[in-house]
Amino acid sequence: MQYYDERAPEYDEVYFGKGPGIPEPKSYGKDVKAITGICADFGHGHLVDIGCGTGFWLPYYINNCKDVTLIDQSQKMLVECQKRVKQLDTIANIRFMKGDFFRLRFFMESFDAALVAFFISHLSDEEGLFFNKLKRLLTPGAEILWIDGSWSPIRKQYREREGIQTRKLRSGREFQIFKKYYEANDVKMLLKRYSFKLCSLYMGDVFFAARTELSY
Ligand SMILES: C[S@@+](CC[C@H](N)C(=O)[O-])C[C@H]1O[C@@H](n2cnc3c(N)ncnc32)[C@H](O)[C@@H]1O
Numbered sequence: 001m002q003y004y005d006e007r008a009p010e011y012d013e014v015y016f017g018k019g020p021g022i023p024e025p026k027s028y029g030k031d032v033k034a035i036t037g038i039c040a041d042f043g044h045g046h047l048v049d050i051g052c053g054t055g056f057w058l059p060y061y062i063n064n065c066k067d068v069t070l071i072d073q074s075q076k077m078l079v080e081c082q083k084r085v086k087q088l089d090t091i092a093n094i095r096f097m098k099g100d101f102f103r104l105r106f107f108m109e110s111f112d113a114a115l116v117a118f119f120i121s122h123l124s125d126e127e128g129l130f131f132n133k134l135k136r137l138l139t140p141g142a143e144i145l146w147i148d149g150s151w152s153p154i155r156k157q158y159r160e161r162e163g164i165q166t167r168k169l170r171s172g173r174e175f176q177i178f179k180k181y182y183e184a185n186d187v188k189m190l191l192k193r194y195s196f197k198l199c200s201l202y203m204g205d206v207f208f209a210a211r212t213e214l215s216y
Pocket residue numbers: 001004005050051052053054055056057071072073074077099100101102116117118119
């Protein structure tokens with residue numbers, strides 16, 4: 001949480017291949033363009049964005065939704081996200097929830113769509129807890145978009161596939177975080193393990209986007 005709090009003002013740089021990104025700006029440009037296109041076609045009803053960060057994907061999906069709940073445990077990320085929301089021209093109802101997704105309690109809510117971007121790749125033992133909690137929050141037929149980091153020949157030149165990695169802020173301050181990257185087969189296996197059906201998969205050199213829904 002401390003890492004994301006401190007990184008919040010510079011977080012979006014990663015989408016341009018800067019900051020903690022690998023030095024392949026063209027790959028970031030290509031994948032961001034492809035995935036914003038996927039977001040533009042995603043979401044309906046009440047959408048929950050889990051670990052929303054600065055809300056980078058929000059402008060692309062928001063007009064498909066009636067209500068959006070943005071969840072993050074980092075106050076500073078939510079501040080950046082609020083700035084983004086102020087610039088949007090939308091009639092959707094937007095609500096912020098600050099807290100740890102694993103501890104937050106949802107009483108009456110159920111969601112028709114869920115966006116989970118660059119969140120699951122930070123989980124190790126909690127993966128099962130995450131998918132099981134997500135399932136309980138979804139309406140029948142809900143759609144899910146999972147965006148995360150790809151394990152590709154380009155990535156392999158700069159990163160380890162899984163484990164504790166160092167992230168450096170502009171200030172020079174360093175943090176150790178857990179992170180993993182996924183090949184297409186990893187995405188398919190993980191979704192199958194937790195009973196999600198894969199509807200489509202975009203695999204780029206740096207990012208992937210998996211559209212999925214619960215299988216019954
Ligand atoms: C890598 S960022 C991704 C931000 C955003 N989804 C995006 O795609 O740009 C991960 C975000 O998840 C948040 N986060 C991490 N663990 C969390 C938890 N247990 N509950 C709520 N938010 C969490 C962090 O604060 C951070 O903003």
